[in-house]
Every structure is written in C-alpha cells, then in structure tokens.
Amino acid sequence: MNHYIDVRTQIPRARQTINNNNIKTETEGGVPEWAIIELQGLIQMKKEDQSGPTVVGDLHYFSRNRHPVLILGHHVLNGKEVKLEQPMAVIEKDDTTSYKVKAIVKKKLLFKSRPKPIISNVSEKV
C-alpha cells in the first residue's frame, strides 16, 4: 500500500522549472540512464569514520541466467533484473526555482527474497 503525503511544502516557489542538462552515458534521448537497486528494509552501516566512502557490498551476476547476487556483509541476496512498469526521472533541485532531469531509470535490480546468512566454518575477517 502506498501512502500519500502532501508535497506542497516541498515545492514552495510559485514556479519551478525542469531543464534537461545532459551528462555523459546518455540514452537515445540525451538523458543518461541510471539504475535502482531495490532492497527490503534498509541498510544499516556501522561506521566510525565519517569521511571517505563506505563499502556496502559486492554485486555479481550469474552468467547462467543473468540474475544478480549481492553480498552484503554476512548476507547473500539473490535478485532479478526488472524493467520498471513506469520509468522514473531523477530530478535535482538546482537552486530555489528550478529542477533539472539528471537521469532516467528504466530498470532496477530487485532483491525481494529473504537474505541468506553466510555460514562460515573458516574464521574470516569480512
């Protein structure tokens, strides 16, 4: 069930413009195509150091069926590449009055199955 919230407070100005600013890796329309990875729940990171990037996990594909497999900490998630029923635009608030389309998302990797814990008999530092 989707639940709706009023968005009036998020778009406060009388008029906001969306412009197409093209970036590299473009689709035929001149807008780049990005991807979404959809997971159940949310990822919690234990992180001491607040600067620099944080590794989340390793993503592979099975060559047999092209299905993605994601290793997240001590869990393995099996997923599927799915075409979005309706594509999505990634829009970015430029300044106070305008939005630009950064990218289009047409496909996602959907991980909806329960994560399988990794049972390791070797002591590994992961």
Next chain:
Amino acid sequence: MDTCPERSSEDVRKIIKTAKLHESELTEVTQILRFPDPSKQNDNLKLMLLDDNLLKEIEGGNQLIFKGDPDENAVLCTSSKTYDIKEAETSNSLLLVPELLFAASTGLDETIVNKSVEGDSDSSFDKSNTSLNKSADSDDGKPPREIVHKDIISTFFTYYELKPCKPRLSKLIKLLDPTKYRGPELEYAVDKSKLYNYEALFDQIQASKAELDEELIKIQAIKIDDHYRLLEFDYEFRVLSHMLDLIEENSWPLDRISKDVTIDSLKDLVPESILEAMFGFYSSESAVDDGIQYYQYKQDKVCQFLARVLLKSAGKFNLTEFLQAWRDSVPEGMTTDESLLSGIALIDKTTTPQVVWGFAESDLPEDINQRFKVLFQTKAKWTVDEISPYIQLYATEKLNVNALLTKYARASTQDGVRVFSAKHMK
C-alpha cells in the same frame, strides 16, 4: 575492512568463496557498491514516476514546470498537459546508482565461450559445474577480477507519482476580476499594480501553456497594453450594441458583415484593440466576395449575451414576456431559442404564470458540495440536461456528469423522466 575505499581482486575472491559462490559461475565484472563520502551524497535528488507522455517530453528535451504557491498542491506542467503530484512511500529502500552495469555489460556466456575457444580451458562451462570443491585451486592461475566501484548517490523511500489532472483555472478569473476594463475614460480608476501580463499569469495559474491560452480565449481576456483584461459586462454590452447597430444602419444581410467598415465606424467610440477582439469573439468568417472577406455574427453567442442583459436585474420574469423582449432585442433575422438559456437561466413551468430568472454557473460556489447544496436549494429536482451546465466543470474522463450525479445526488423518476434531487432530505 569496511572503510577501505579500494578493494583488491583477492578481497573480492575471498568474499565470493565465503559466500559459497563460485567465481566460474559469475560474469567477469564485480561491482563494489559504496556509499560515497558524505560530502558527495546528493540530497537534492527526487524520483518521479513517468508516463509515456512525460518520458517523451523529457527525452525530447522539453521543459517541465512545477507550479504551486505554498497554499496550493503542486502540479507539474508540460507544454500542453497538467499533472497532479503526490508523494508515495515505499517500505523498500531504493538505492540510486549512476552508471550501474547490468548483467549484459559485465561479460556473458558468449564471452566465456569465446575465451574457451581461444584456449582458456579453465573457464569452460562443464568444468565450472564440477569445480565445487576445487574453486580455491582454479582461482590461482586466473587473471585478477575486473573490479569497478559504483556509488549509491542517494537512497529513497519515497517518490513522486504524477496523474494527469484538469488544469486549475478558476484562479484566473479571480486574478483578472479586480481590473476589468470599463472603457478608456475609466482607466484612471484601475489599480495598475493589480494588472497581469502573460508571464505573471503563467506563473500564477496551475496550467500548461496550451491550457492557459485556451482558457484566456474562453473567458474572453483581451490583451491591452501587454496586460490581460476582462471586459466589464456593461461595457461589453455597449460595444456589442454598437457593432450590431451597424447591421441595420448599413442594411447588411446577416452573412455580409464587413469587418473593416465595423472597425472604421466605431474606432472613435471604442479602442481598436477592443473592437478587434470583440469582433473576433462574436463573429466567424462567412463568405469571400470579390476578394473581400465577409463575416457573420455567431447567432447563439449574441442571443445568449442579450438574454443575460435582460436577466441581469434580479428577480423573476414572466416567461412569455421575457421571451418576447428577448426576441425584440436581437438583430432582425436572428432566432432566440429557449435551449440557449441552459446554464444562464432557470425556467419554472409549474407556476402560473410561468417564470424565468437568471442563474449563472459563474455565480455558484466553487466547492462541489457547496454547489450541489445551492443547486438543490434553488430547485428541488433537476433533469440531467438542466443540471449539466452547472456541474460540467467537475467532470473528468473517468467521472462524467452522470457519475457525478450518482455520487452527489439521488435519482428518482418523475412522470417517466429521470430527475435528481438532494442526497439527504432536510
């Protein structure tokens, strides 16, 4: 460890093994997903679902505009359509990853087959299936895995959902109402600070350009010195009367109205821009004779306006007398018809004598519940045809007038005719 930004082929292989996966079953590229440095995370991004039309607009490089004052629900406009914006929530996490490689871009079976042809026997498919316990061994001679790092630039739990909606145009009349045009001699009294040019209207009205343009024509807004203005009712009547008087003065047949003569004869009385606009509202091209374009006045529009003039004074009129006065008020040759009163007047034929009174759609409350209340207070029972002009503006493709009536009124049958009355008896 987790905070290490770059990982080696060896690290990756170790994890594959720990996870009880087999490298030989996987395509060639490993993508390491990262949350980028907090300073590089982009919190200004939003996801927005697109229908085919919006996708086409974006891929075509066209502009999309969000519109809405703080007290209005925001809408999104393309050049011709308006969309209602709702924010939807999802319990899943949506991780947005630019330039993520899908399976097809990470080396597939074909590539592996090609390689084995080239003599790399290690990655042969049969062998990989039987290499369950030997994966440690078979890894050793391999070239390092191809590793790419991909940043999750934002995580979403909500996205915007857009639904095509009717443009919200009722504000237009409200904006233009205080500065109605009443003739050049009364311009001094108009508060210039309340005038709107096109840009200002476009900013304020939650409608696409095409929808706004259409509405400006429909409400007969005239551009005077760059500002859009409505004509005050009495002034419009004055100008129209001048125009219609010329028919008799020049003994024109109704389909042989000369635009040039009309404008030339009246330009000392009425500014030319207003004459041009008024002529446009009330006439259509009829015939070309000797290279001259002739026009005819729109009979229904003229008759309707003149009926409104007669009905303007409050109160009820004797129907027979009204119809006679109406016939007398229109140019000779034009025919008035009761059906033209639909939406501007109500007729009660149950009384003696029968009566008619002005009842304009534009004077009714905007809120649909309030409007139905007023409608049923005015008249207890309505046929679909009678009530339609007063509720038409709420109808959509999905919810037509009949559906609206089912929702807001109670249907019954009176003398074999289906009528609608208030849902709740008072």
